[in-house]
Amino acid sequence: PMRARGLTLLLTTCAARRTLPGLVSVAPSAAKSMSSSVVDRLETPALLVDAEALERNLDLCRESLAAFAGVALRPHAKAHKCGPLGALQVQRMGARGLCCQTVAEAEVMVEAGVADILITNQCVTPGKLRRVLALRGHAAEGLTHLGFLVDSADQVQLLVDALAAEGGAGPSVPISLYVEVDAGQGRCGVAPPPASEAVLELARAIHAAGEATGGQVSFGGIHCYHGFLQHVRDPEARASAVSEGPVRAAAASRDLLEAHGLSVPVITGGGTGTYLMECRGGVHNEVQPGSFAFMDGDYAANVGMPDFTQSLFVLSTVISKPSSDRAVCDAGTKAVDQLSGPPEVRGFHRDPASSVPLSGGVTYKCGGDEHGILLGDGVATLRVGDLVLLRPSHCDPAVNLFDQIHLVRDGAVEAVHPIGARGPGC
Amino acid sequence: PMRARGLTLLLTTCAARRTLPGLVSVAPSAAKSMSSSVVDRLETPALLVDAEALERNLDLCRESLAAFAGVALRPHAKAHKCGPLGALQVQRMGARGLCCQTVAEAEVMVEAGVADILITNQCVTPGKLRRVLALRGHAAEGLTHLGFLVDSADQVQLLVDALAAEGGAGPSVPISLYVEVDAGQGRCGVAPPPASEAVLELARAIHAAGEATGGQVSFGGIHCYHGFLQHVRDPEARASAVSEGPVRAAAASRDLLEAHGLSVPVITGGGTGTYLMECRGGVHNEVQPGSFAFMDGDYAANVGMPDFTQSLFVLSTVISKPSSDRAVCDAGTKAVDQLSGPPEVRGFHRDPASSVPLSGGVTYKCGGDEHGILLGDGVATLRVGDLVLLRPSHCDPAVNLFDQIHLVRDGAVEAVHPIGARGPGC
Numbered sequence: 001p002m003r004a005r006g007l008t009l010l011l012t013t014c015a016a017r018r019t020l021p022g023l024v025s026v027a028p029s030a031a032k033s034m035s036s037s038v039v040d041r042l043e044t045p046a047l048l049v050d051a052e053a054l055e056r057n058l059d060l061c062r063e064s065l066a067a068f069a070g071v072a073l074r075p076h077a078k079a080h081k082c083g084p085l086g087a088l089q090v091q092r093m094g095a096r097g098l099c100c101q102t103v104a105e106a107e108v109m110v111e112a113g114v115a116d117i118l119i120t121n122q123c124v125t126p127g128k129l130r131r132v133l134a135l136r137g138h139a140a141e142g143l144t145h146l147g148f149l150v151d152s153a154d155q156v157q158l159l160v161d162a163l164a165a166e167g168g169a170g171p172s173v174p175i176s177l178y179v180e181v182d183a184g185q186g187r188c189g190v191a192p193p194p195a196s197e198a199v200l201e202l203a204r205a206i207h208a209a210g211e212a213t214g215g216q217v218s219f220g221g222i223h224c225y226h227g228f229l230q231h232v233r234d235p236e237a238r239a240s241a242v243s244e245g246p247v248r249a250a251a252a253s254r255d256l257l258e259a260h261g262l263s264v265p266v267i268t269g270g271g272t273g274t275y276l277m278e279c280r281g282g283v284h285n286e287v288q289p290g291s292f293a294f295m296d297g298d299y300a301a302n303v304g305m306p307d308f309t310q311s312l313f314v315l316s317t318v319i320s321k322p323s324s325d326r327a328v329c330d331a332g333t334k335a336v337d338q339l340s341g342p343p344e345v346r347g348f349h350r351d352p353a354s355s356v357p358l359s360g361g362v363t364y365k366c367g368g369d370e371h372g373i374l375l376g377d378g379v380a381t382l383r384v385g386d387l388v389l390l391r392p393s394h395c396d397p398a399v400n401l402f403d404q405i406h407l408v409r410d411g412a413v414e415a416v417h418p419i420g421a422r423g424p425g426c
Numbered sequence: 427p428m429r430a431r432g433l434t435l436l437l438t439t440c441a442a443r444r445t446l447p448g449l450v451s452v453a454p455s456a457a458k459s460m461s462s463s464v465v466d467r468l469e470t471p472a473l474l475v476d477a478e479a480l481e482r483n484l485d486l487c488r489e490s491l492a493a494f495a496g497v498a499l500r501p502h503a504k505a506h507k508c509g510p511l512g513a514l515q516v517q518r519m520g521a522r523g524l525c526c527q528t529v530a531e532a533e534v535m536v537e538a539g540v541a542d543i544l545i546t547n548q549c550v551t552p553g554k555l556r557r558v559l560a561l562r563g564h565a566a567e568g569l570t571h572l573g574f575l576v577d578s579a580d581q582v583q584l585l586v587d588a589l590a591a592e593g594g595a596g597p598s599v600p601i602s603l604y605v606e607v608d609a610g611q612g613r614c615g616v617a618p619p620p621a622s623e624a625v626l627e628l629a630r631a632i633h634a635a636g637e638a639t640g641g642q643v644s645f646g647g648i649h650c651y652h653g654f655l656q657h658v659r660d661p662e663a664r665a666s667a668v669s670e671g672p673v674r675a676a677a678a679s680r681d682l683l684e685a686h687g688l689s690v691p692v693i694t695g696g697g698t699g700t701y702l703m704e705c706r707g708g709v710h711n712e713v714q715p716g717s718f719a720f721m722d723g724d725y726a727a728n729v730g731m732p733d734f735t736q737s738l739f740v741l742s743t744v745i746s747k748p749s750s751d752r753a754v755c756d757a758g759t760k761a762v763d764q765l766s767g768p769p770e771v772r773g774f775h776r777d778p779a780s781s782v783p784l785s786g787g788v789t790y791k792c793g794g795d796e797h798g799i800l801l802g803d804g805v806a807t808l809r810v811g812d813l814v815l816l817r818p819s820h821c822d823p824a825v826n827l828f829d830q831i832h833l834v835r836d837g838a839v840e841a842v843h844p845i846g847a848r849g850p851g852c
Contacts, residue, residue: 043553045850078795101796121756121796122745124810127469151746154810180746187793188746188754227794314850319548320577320606320614328614330547334826335850339765367613368653369504369822370527370547370851384550384580396795400760401826401850424471424740424761424827425796 042413044317044387045335047402051409053311054085054293055092061292062093064306068279072096074118074268076290077105079396081421082405083112089293090114097145099288101425103128106146108420110138118178118268119148120223120288122155122188128426129162136173147176147220151190153205156217160209163216176220177206178268181253183226183246192224192249193256203262221266222257224250225288230273235304239277246270247281254283273302290396297393298340314343314390314398316372318382325375327382332370336390337397342366343390345374350386364390468839470743470813471761473828477835479737480511480719481518487718488519490732494705498522500544500694502716503531505822507847508831509538515719516540523571525714527851529554532572534846536564544604544694545574546649546714548581548614554852555588562599573602573646577616577624579631582643586635589642602646603632604694607679609652609672618650618675619682629688647692648683650676651714656699661730665703672696673707680709699728716822723819724766739772740816740824742798744808751801753808755816758796762816763823768792769816771800776812790816 042048065073075089078101086098086109097116100106106117123132135146150156159175179202182189190198199222209217224246232238246269254264268286270278275287291299294312299305316331336343345362360377367373374388392398399405400422407415468474491499501515504527512524512535523542526532532543549558561572576582585601605628608615616624625648635643650672658664672695680690696704696713704710717725720738725731742757762769771788786803793799800814818824825831826848833841 043551043852045852047850122754122810124745125469125743151748152810154747158811182748186752187748187797187799189748191748317551319550321580322577322608322613322615322617326612328548330851332851333763333765333823337759339759369826371613373613384548384578385584397759400795403849423829424473425756425758426469426471 042315042406044315045331045402046315046406047399047404047419048313048315048389048406048408049294050309050311050313051407051414053309054407057293057295057308057311058089058092060306060308061289064276065279065287070285071279072266072286074099074116074286074288075293076101076120076271076288077109077421078102079290079294080399080405081105081108081419082399082417083108083420084415084417085293085405086114087112096286099290100421102421102423103131104423104426105421106135107131110135110143111420113142115142116145117143117147118145118176118220120225121149122151122180123148124155124158126162126165129159130166132175133162133166136175139173143173145176146173147178149180149188149223150177150202150206151180151182151188153202156202156205156209159217160213163213174210174216174218176218177209178220178223178266179203179206179253181222181224181249183224183249183269184244185226185228187227189223193252197256199253200256200260200262203257207262219262219265221264221268222250222253223268224253224284225269225271226274227271230271230291231298231302232273233302235302238274238302238304239280242274242277243281246274246278247283250281250283272299272308273305276306294395294399296340296395296398297344297391299395310346310391312392312395312399313346314392316388316390318374318384318386318388321379321382321384324380325377327374327379327386328367329372329374329388330370331372331388331390332368333366334369335401336372336392337394337401338366339397340394343372343392345388346391347389348382348386349389350383468741468832470741471757471828472741472832473825473830473845474739474741474815474832474834475720476735476737476739477833477840479735480833483719483721483734483737484515484518486732486734487715490702491705491713496711497705498692498712500525500542500712500714501719502527502546502697502714503535503847504528505716505720506825506831507531507534507845508825508843509534509846510841510843511719511831512540513538522712525716526847528847528849529557530849530852531847532561533557536561536569537846539568541568542571543569543573544571544602544646546651547575548577548606549574550581550584552588552591555585556592558601559588559592562601565599569599571602572599573604575606575614575649576603576628576632577606577608577614579628582628582631582635585643586639589639600636600642600644602644603635604646604649604692605629605632605679607648607650607675609650609675609695610670611652611654613653615649619678623682625679626682626686626688629683633688645688645691647690647694648676648679649694650679650710651695651697652700653697656697656717657724657728658699659728661728664700664728664730665706668700668703669707672700672704673709676707676709698725698734699731702732720821720825722766722821722824723770723817725821736772736817738818738821738825740769740818742814742816744800744810744812744814747805747808747810750806751803753800753805753812754793755798755800755814756796757798757814757816758794759792760795761827762798762818763820763827764792765823766820769798769818771814772817773815774808774812775815776809 270287362378694712701713
């Protein structure tokens with residue numbers, strides 16, 4: 001199966017790389033050289049996205065939801081923080097809108113024309129609340145929905161205070177508040193029934209805030225997501241954990257609210273590792289996959305995923321070749337996030353037209369903030385100036401290190417997109 | 427001993443925080459509130475530097491070198507990537523110049539008026555070499571020295587090619603090339619004598635390049651640094667490793683060159699953990715400490731260091747308080763690099779004027795890209811909206827996540843400095 005097409009074929013793939021589920025080897029004979037438009041224009045380290053692989057991932061995700069007619073798709077923009085990619089996702093996938101994790105991401109996505117935003121996080125500082133309210137000014141340009149999460153009445157009150165400080169009736173788009181329910185992750189979220197009735201109290205507080213503000217606050221529904229389950233490797237264990245965790249917690253929360261006469265418009269959650277399991281659970285009616293667009297080493301180690309392809313790479317240059325079995329490249333921890341493990345070495349290229357034949361394995365070892373140490377037999381033929389293609393272990397924080405995404409198609413840079421919301425989470 | 431002054435006193439220090447060597451507890455009674463200029467103006471996560479602590483660190487480092495008259499100081503700008511802080515270091519410390527790790531850092535430091543730059547890295551791509559050569563245009567504004575490292579003749583030739591591509595004699599500042607000698611780290615660098623005579627061959631190649639280019643290339647000396655030794659905890663073990671590693675390798679390299687009639691102007695190396703040991707070794711005549719300006723958890727765990735104080739913090743907001751023993755703040759892995767371990771929780775603050783009394787310990791647990799989970803008895807009194815002060819485990823990559831440094835003095839923001847060279851190492 002030729003899954004690893006596109007960019008992977010632009011470079012001679014490292015012959016003996018680690019084989020992970022979901023990856024296949026590419027015969028060196030299939031390699032073609034990277035065009036001069038890539039080699040000459042890009043300074044390394046650079047962040048590359050294989051446009052074809054990205055588009056296949058978007059299409060595959062959309063198609064994977066065809067069997068679940070009642071479930072809407074809301075891809076997560078925290079993976080890319082990039083306005084043009086967010087707009088592409090909505091358009092090409094027929095997505096309801098986007099998830100954002102920060103107010104900065106919401107601003108960038110609205111600016112890119114995305115009409116429906118759910119910030120899957122609590123907004124509590126005066127500055128962030130002001131910025132969220134200011135986004136409603138885009139109603140005239142088509143903004144239809146804007147929401148964020150709460151897990152205590154304090155947060156609802158902070159929003160009401162911010163609205164009062166603003167004065168006046170405000171624009172027509174209300175702020176939809178979603179009750180975050182802890183599905184077992186032990187991070188944010190109220191405890192689900194039957195352990196507590198906090199979800200009911202909070203939904204009532206939101207409705208009361210709606211009345212007190214003349215409809216400027218509305219009850220959006222329930223957010224029930226479990227991040228740690230995304231990377232449970234075994235698909236049966238993962239499915240079982242999703243049933244016992246987010247699906248069960250969401251159902252109990254919905255049942256409690258409905259028993260008290262409150263309807264629940266949206267039950268949202270799920271990520272790249274589990275979203276089809278939430279779909280099968282029959283409770284969630286909106287899912288939030290994000291990393292599927294890029295994929296990374298951590299997700300590639302999962303079993304039983306849709307056939308998503310790696311599309312994200314870090315391009316690096318060999319700057320030193322101190323011995324026959326060691327080379328050093330210019331991508332360290334400031335270019336490739338390594339908290340989830342070192343990147344995988346995917347290929348090499350030598351300017352201008354010749355690829356580098358490799359006869360053995362190459363592994364990446366962390367060499368500090370600005371160095372990667374390449375070890376193994378396959379290093380023997382490398383020279384200073386050769387290019388190295390790395391696959392990050394975790395796509396979101398790796399993307400966050402860069403200011404730009406280079407979209408590459410057929411060996412040429414098709415577009416350079418700003419990672420407009422890059423930053424520490426403001 | 428009142429070492430933890432300044433910013434630490436602005437917040438009520440977490441009473442039962444982990445005690446690391448080099449840290450002392452601050453009595454809650456000593457706490458004063460953070461002024462409104464900090465609380466109101468800063469959106470979290472924000473990067474704070476305690477101006478007093480920073481200045482004490484700069485002074486202490488300068489003073490620590492007083493006993494070594496023949497050793498020049500060249501602080502490393504990779505820790506801050508910030509032009510104004512680089513200029514401050516040179517001015518206040520009487521430093522010879524600065525080290526940079528990337529061309530972008532060199533550009534920012536030259537722009538800030540720093541006259542003497544050593545890029546402690548190989549520069550091999552055509553784009554980076556063009557940018558290095560372009561920096562010589564600052565000669566009229568006072569630039570006196572510009573250098574980088576090589577560990578193969580290929581790299582020397584790449585520079586010669588870049589000079590030829592530029593044509594003409596070029597500005598008056600030559601490019602000083604330093605031979606990087608591997609002091610045992612196994613990253614870049616030629617093997618030191620007696621294992622090889624590569625250092626001699628390379629120094630000769632540099633001299634030849636100088637002749638071939640009409641003096642546009644010069645031999646700067648030897649770079650002999652061992653990064654991994656910086657964090658050997660025990661001072662005797664660290665001193666011994668420095669003697670056997672960088673000092674021995676530098677001496678052997680110098681002796682070989684001098685035996686063949688080549689003088690060695692500069693022998694440079696050493697970081698915050700070892701620079702006084704290189705001084706005592708009597709071979710290095712220039713040292714490169716960087717992290718001493720900020721300090722971090724990893725360096726604080728070293729024993730036998732000069733009395734440097736923590737000056738770098740990440741300010742975060744409590745966004746959720748799901749239970750009495752758990753709170754969630756808005757600083758995750760995109761705000762605090764955690765490859766060297768989780769940050770330390772240093773204090774809390776409640777707007778507008780009251781600090782939060784704490785009766786127990788608080789620890790930080792990674793909650794993903796945008797969340798930190800605060801656990802422990804001390805969390806009980808925290809509320810949504812409270813501020814949390816975190817100390818990063820590794821200062822350099824934590825700084826690299828932000829665009830600005832907020833310099834704080836007496837509870838007020840004194841200056842906001844751009845982290846002009848922030849990025850993946852271009």
